[in-house]
Amino acid sequence: MFSKTCEYAIKAVLYIATQSLNNTRVKIGDVAENTGSPEAFTAKILSTLTKHNMLHSLKGPYGGFEIEEKKMKQIKISEIVYAIDGDAIYNGCGLGLDKCNALKPCPMHDKFVKIRSELKKMLETTTIHELATKIKTGKSILIR
Amino acid sequence: MFSKTCEYAIKAVLYIATQSLNNTRVKIGDVAENTGSPEAFTAKILSTLTKHNMLHSLKGPYGGFEIEEKKMKQIKISEIVYAIDGDAIYNGCGLGLDKCNALKPCPMHDKFVKIRSELKKMLETTTIHELATKIKTGKSILIR
């Protein structure tokens, strides 16, 4: 569904968010450890997300990553996916045809578009805050 | 959504099916040309599908691939996807957690499962024959 990179990104953001809900800033190592992701690779991803203004980072001692509660409520999962994987999942063709044209559709078009738009809608209506809260209250987890 | 290999596989099967509806057996080169897929790679994929008993192949002059109308009506797109990509799309986790456990779910679980089961159902209820017919009647296309 998503690239590995994107899975790591979502988990990282959610972990940082749960910690930010406790006013705790976290380091790359913490994120990697608590999401089951490779540390150096996670560093790359966090850097990307910071550039996309989804996280706030601070260098140096007592530095790390954090995210404001206001932002958690604003940012949707769809935006993380878009920042990492681009729009393939939203606009790409199920059969990989170059461009989509509903007037000359591939044979799965109708059925695909239905599923795809539901997925899109789901991602666009799910906030970081919503999921971070689920984790904080112990209803769900990020690593097994 | 699917791997490139799987996209090629679906398109190949559908092309062969439309030709079989006209009682025409097709060669690898025809399939590649009419689905926009690399020829040698397509050969690999067709071989796999033949082993999975989804296609019938014949070596030698006047040989090629074909699929009985009866089979077109039996085989669902879900089976092609399963043969090529395995069950990741049906059972894999959206966030890439090792195993899924609804009692200790990842925070996207509920929303994911909903979409995934709809996708699964869609693939399981779509036959090759249905899609091949759409192509044969000119309602849809396999290549642009």
Added chain:
DNA sequence: TATATTTCGGACAAAAATATCCTAAATATA
């Protein structure tokens, strides 16, 4: 200012997915 800590960013490495090439095996037909 010196030091320790932490993110940033470029170069590099490994693994997986995608793709090609070539020879063998099968088979139709002349």
Added chain:
DNA sequence: TATATTTAGGATATTTTTGTCCGAAATATA
């Protein structure tokens, strides 16, 4: 039987994705 045609399948190559390493830049604190 000899030849041409076509799939089968192993070896190899290329590209993309995933992942590591290391030094530079920033910053807190002593």
